[in-house]
Amino acid sequence: MSRYDIPAPMLAKAASSVPDPATKPMLYEPKWDGFRGLIAWDGETVEIGSRGAKPLTRYFPELVEQLAGILPGPCLLDGEIVVATGPDGAQRLDWEALSQRIHPAASRVAKLAVETPAMFIAFDLLADGDEDLQPLPFRERRARLERMLANARSPLHLTRTTDDPELARRWLAEFEGAGLDGIVAKPLDDPYAPGKRALIKVKHARSADVVALGYRVHKSGSGVGSLLVGLYGDDGVLRQVGGVAAWSNAMRQQLVDELEPLVERDASGDVVTGEGERSRFTGAKDVSFVRLRPERVLEVRYDQLEGARFRHTVQFERWRPDRDARSCTYDQLDTVPGYDLADVLE
The missing domain is CATH 2.40.50.140 (Nucleic acid-binding proteins)
Structure with a gap:
């Protein structure tokens, strides 16, 4: 059992356009089209929590095995589990391949873990060792996440960010071609709010x-x-x-x-x-x-x-x-x- 209590993930409410950071400082991220996952690594075991009450650990054995060797120390990460398919130079997220991983047969899961391995895209750090980071503003959590994952390798990735709303609007248009489904705007000064719709998502309409x-x-x-x-x-x-x-x-x-x-x-x-x-x-x-x-x-x-x-x-x-x-x-x-x-x- 993990040393961490996995919280309900922080959620987003929809907006029709990329918000302007003039009144509230924002950081913008691509919106990954996958399974929301919270990775708890206590130094011995990896557990994967989901947006709902259903644990995802058994469905992604390749992540459990590889993240244990990549993460530098015990931590609790928030992010997205995705699967990519397609030839080099033209890969995109594949929702259907990802959804096939939710299967009752362990043999089927193991087969798909080899054929269509998953990646974890990290975008928040909720705990570092025994330190609970949720009360800290997002700008501090993000800075610590960047330091922690400075040497990370696939299948663990740090999501890219920008504080430029114009670049975020360009991402909204361009990244859909890779299977992403929008942009998320995160207030830089806010603490982590489990289960609350405190973020802003902009999707294609x-x-x-x-x-x-x-x-x-x-x-x-x-x-x-x-x-x-x-x-x-x-x-x-x-x-x-x-x-x-x-x-x-x-x-x-x-x-x-x-x-x-x-x-x-x-x-x-x-x-x-x-x-x-x-x-x-x-x-x-x-x-x-x-x-x-x-x-x-x-x-x-x-x-x-x-x-x-x-x-x-x-x-x-x-x-x-x-x-x-x-x-x-x-x-x-x-x-x-x-x-x-x-x-x-x-």
């Missing part, structure tokens, strides 16, 4: 017109829980690309009535259901959904793509009765120039 192809019933058993949406590929096939959730109670019930004319039924009049994609995170969760005729178009807000799907849950903007469903294709989505992950790590 875009819109797209998508087709409603089905809905899942809310967990209460009544109303629409999430609306599944899709886009047409070059082959003319409608593919599920994500879901819209966070409806109010009133809207959940209203949507059932609004979507009723589109519900697919068989020859007997029974509702036709589909089976949604199942992941390692859904487990035994019911992923069935009510199928809709692909006729209704809606505009949604999204931040980025992961492969052919939206990376996160998208937000409803408005219905688009003026749009033909067949016109909702991938062509409308932004394409991001590639950017080598190695240039972000340096």
Whole structure:
């Protein structure tokens, strides 16, 4: 058992633009798209805590083994666990490869640890030996983190920072090409605040017109829980690309009535259901959904793509009765120039 009590990580609230440091000194960092991790190294064992209550130690044996030989002394680090894939000179973060690591079979985890090894990107130092650094301002914690990791080597990396908001805005535009998903602004004079949204995150915001192809019933058993949406590929096939959730109670019930004319039924009049994609995170969760005729178009807000799907849950903007469903294709989505992950790590 580690000598450290791993706290809940400090969190961030969303902003629409990179904040100006005129009234409050800020340090800006790339926002890494991975698993939040707190690394506790007591000189004998490495433990990895997560943003939730689930320990991550067993899923990243390569980090446990290698960090023990890299860290200069007992410490508690806050950072992000990421996996990179792609050829040299064109590597990028790979969320799908990272998410595959959450697997119940130790043999599978061990295999993936060799095939797609993880890295840890450190961005805060919460304890140094027996000294609790959380009450110190971030500028002091960052300075001590830089000294501690001056000679660090892969898979341990120190995130880059800047105090220049213009450079941060450039990072916001460029680093997405390497799979990162935004910028985080951190007040330099603030102490560490476990579980509090005291940081500021700026992510990419875009819109797209998508087709409603089905809905899942809310967990209460009544109303629409999430609306599944899709886009047409070059082959003319409608593919599920994500879901819209966070409806109010009133809207959940209203949507059932609004979507009723589109519900697919068989020859007997029974509702036709589909089976949604199942992941390692859904487990035994019911992923069935009510199928809709692909006729209704809606505009949604999204931040980025992961492969052919939206990376996160998208937000409803408005219905688009003026749009033909067949016109909702991938062509409308932004394409991001590639950017080598190695240039972000340096």
